[in-house]
Amino acid sequence: PMTRAQYTALVVAAFNPTPKRPAPDFTDIPPEFWAYKAIQQAAQGGFVGGFGDGSFRPQHNVQRLQAIVSL
16 A cells, blocks of 8 residues: 555656646645645646545555556
8 A cells, every 4th residue: 555645756756747737735735744845746747636625635545546547
């Protein structure tokens, strides 16, 4: 298993996405969170997104389908 934060950090390291949309303001990611910058960069690049309630849920495990759709 891999968390959504860990997956996002790997995506940024592998692809270094360029911003294509505004940075989201996820309600559960404080700026001091270890993966904050990676999550912002991956979200701006269109690799990851949040949930309808404005959260990102970084500690939840990423599902295989989410990873496939992301890539």
